[in-house]
Amino acid sequence: MNKVEKIRVGISIGDLNGIGPEVVLKTFEDPRMLDFCTPVIFASSKVLSFQKKQLKLATNFQSVDHVDRIVHGKVNVINVWNEGVEINFGQSDEKIGDYARKSLEAATKALKEGKVDVLVTAPINKHNIQSKEFDFPGHTDYLAKELDGESLMFMITGELKVGLLTDHVPVSEIANHITPELIKKKIGIIHDSLVKDFRVRKPKIAVLGINPHSGDNGVIGKEDDEILRPTIKELFEGGKLVYGPYSADSFFGSDGYKKFDAIVAAYHDQGLIPFKTLSFGKGVNYTAGLEKVRTSPDHGTAYEVAGKGEADNSSFKEALFAALSIYKARNEHVELTSNVLKKRPAKI
Template identity: 45%
Template structure:
């Protein structure tokens, strides 16, 4: 791959007291990664140099730049987003780490919206210490969606399954009142569009999960399936979308029925994350569909309990980089084909 063809990958540093910097540097310590993409890490050169020493990576080429437009495509580029020294306190939630994590994400999002990077990959954060610096912060997806003024759809991806969520980071007690027929229709349509546009799947089959035990047992254990979910499935079918369900989660995953579908729509966070992480914890990726740019992340958190111990696996973060580059390539390919048809 030529230097010009490399995908520019913008990366937020995450919580520096967690495993974010470790998994980033471990990923790019494999020189083959620099053959396929040009990384730009938004964070702190001092912090990353310290991690480089801790991880014994003397040959990793870190390069400090002031703007993504100045990047070196054969090096790991760093943009400083924080003035002053950041003291590393492994495994601890600190105000300084929260501030750096947010400033990193803010600058990265600025550059993504300005098309200075091709895709973004976000390292794990602590939502609480970020929210202490930026009031109302509930996570990467919500913040980036607000900045793009778009409704993002969170899709968890691996070789084993793709599963999206109707509701995200909200209390379980609010799920029933939040899901509506209209919301489910939007989620199915967004999932259908992403499967075709981003994953190159023609006529994808989508399974929709129920909300209640045994999908409500015909109203005996809850009415959401009959009153809210089924009408949504019926309506999208009139648009030639192959949606089926609602399925009871236990039987759907226990029987292996999930392997018969291209993707699944769950009703709430843990209904999606529990089966997904059980099957794909090491190589799972979180993809935010429907935004102005491509954003992925690993499917795990800060892992404070192993921070600074050189124990963190970079597998999921590496897969997040791969997935972002793959989707970017898929979109470029579709755009090229469309232009050829027009001409």
Template identity: 65%
Template sequence: MKTKSNIRVGISIGDMNGIGPEIILKSLQDSRILELFTPVIFANSKMMSFFGNYFKIKLQFHGISSADEAVEGKINVVNVWKENVKVNFGEEDKKIGGYAIKSLKAATQALIKKDIDTLVTAPINKNSIQSNEFNFPGHTDFLAQELKGDSLMFMVSDNIKVGLLTDHVPVKDVSSKINEELISKKVSAIHESLKKDFNVREPKIAVLGINPHSGDGGVIGKEDDEVIKPAIKKFVENGKFVFGPYAADSFFGSKNNANFDAIIAAYHDQGLIPFKTLSFGKGVNFTAGLNRIRTSPDHGTAFDIAGKGIAESSSFTQAIFMGISIFKNRMEYLELTKNPL
């Protein structure tokens, strides 16, 4: 029987030709962590033993057929497949990508059924995962389909939190994707997440401009004046602390980000370049806005160092504990806000 102190953390294996298996093992090698949570890896117990031997990280794995069989005090491995799989570190391989998706789908179903409390996803390769059965640019879009709510890529660390209006969208299409409805949806998701997932009572949110210098009054584009400002005005009229649009080039250098609980960037690189510069190795990718909790490290498969035993696991470890913290905060929030009658 699961207790509040026995949080089940599901882990999808990611691309096995990348650094995913290594950082998972390194994050679990301290036996004391089993007192804090119960790991449930979605892969194959023989494969996990192979990785343990390869990286000289001796761990004991408890093979199970489904997540609801997970045992406290053990590193549980749900055997998603039975066959042996040949791994070639550093290589892009559609077959390996297929196993990454098998792991992700099994973990997501366990999350939906509440057999696990949170999900941490190891990195995948966006090319290797594409198939007739899986046609998503990444984890976030797939989870948005499978789980309830409006997903939002929310990059978080102890010192900075950055959300995106658009994520995996070509730069040439960014401005056409952004409208008042999208801004309203994304800002609302950030606002709600800050309150229930991070215990921020009155969130202060900054919105970055789409164009250089936020358009310079229309000289360098009209989107900031015609789309972003009216959307922000509606939040202010409803009593929310939402400010902007701010010129992105000077916002982080001036440390203005320290004045806000979260920043919303217009597109991927506008938000992730400063975030990773300030928080690399300590940052976590959290999919906010959904009815279940998913986190991941702030980096990719790192094929160039895969199999060399030198991958840094700090971001993956942080993703595990960030997920646990968010789960606890969300349970507390639900308890405090539920109708006593």
């Protein structure tokens, strides 16, 4: 890939009072990052200039009026708005939430139109971004509506990949949401993603139990025996290497996860607590199942350290590299599949 063909990475800036702008600017403070991609930040050059000065960063960027005019070899900032914005680090503000929405919408539009190749999102505040224009629990649900495909929250690192059957669902409602149809759909997305996005030829997938000790043969809930086990058996007999359900309390501590290409958790905290504990801030939130590639760091706005210059950009950088890797893997898969089809003899 030559210089003018770098992958174009669209970046939504997230909550301006949080650490999003800081981790973005820190990532591109190193000019060598431009050897890997062409960043396109959807925000405002005025806001980023303020952040750069406050945080004493040396990131160079150029202001661009339209995404068609981005320059490869530069950090491009698309001015989604031009007015000044009052920044109060560490504070939740509905006006700031509205700017986060504007950035996300502009970046998503560019992704849909093929103006950027992948999307990396900085953290939003799920509360202050809510409005008539944005009525979603988070990025994943919004992108599921805007982009083609069935979305799935897939937390990834080099050694560990965790998918969720349910994500932003109250604990009291989890069991009601988990059906054979949902299990098949979510595991299908994970299986396809492992093949297309991560170059795994025959994925091995572990499924964690819904109840403690996977229900203990019905003593602690019947969902595992009546819903999960029969569905896993059906998937296995259909050719997918799916195993379980495994008791979640001991699964990660015993290093059992290392035997599998992905783990499926029944609900949000069951999967994300061990993932974030083991990934040490380098995890990535990947929205699998969509026609387009979107990743984000595995942390939130971190108001407590915003504006202090102390934010760690490791997870954002990992999210950026993951987006590039997945994009390349998908293109390779399409090319490989196309070549295989071309070589097949015509049926008479």
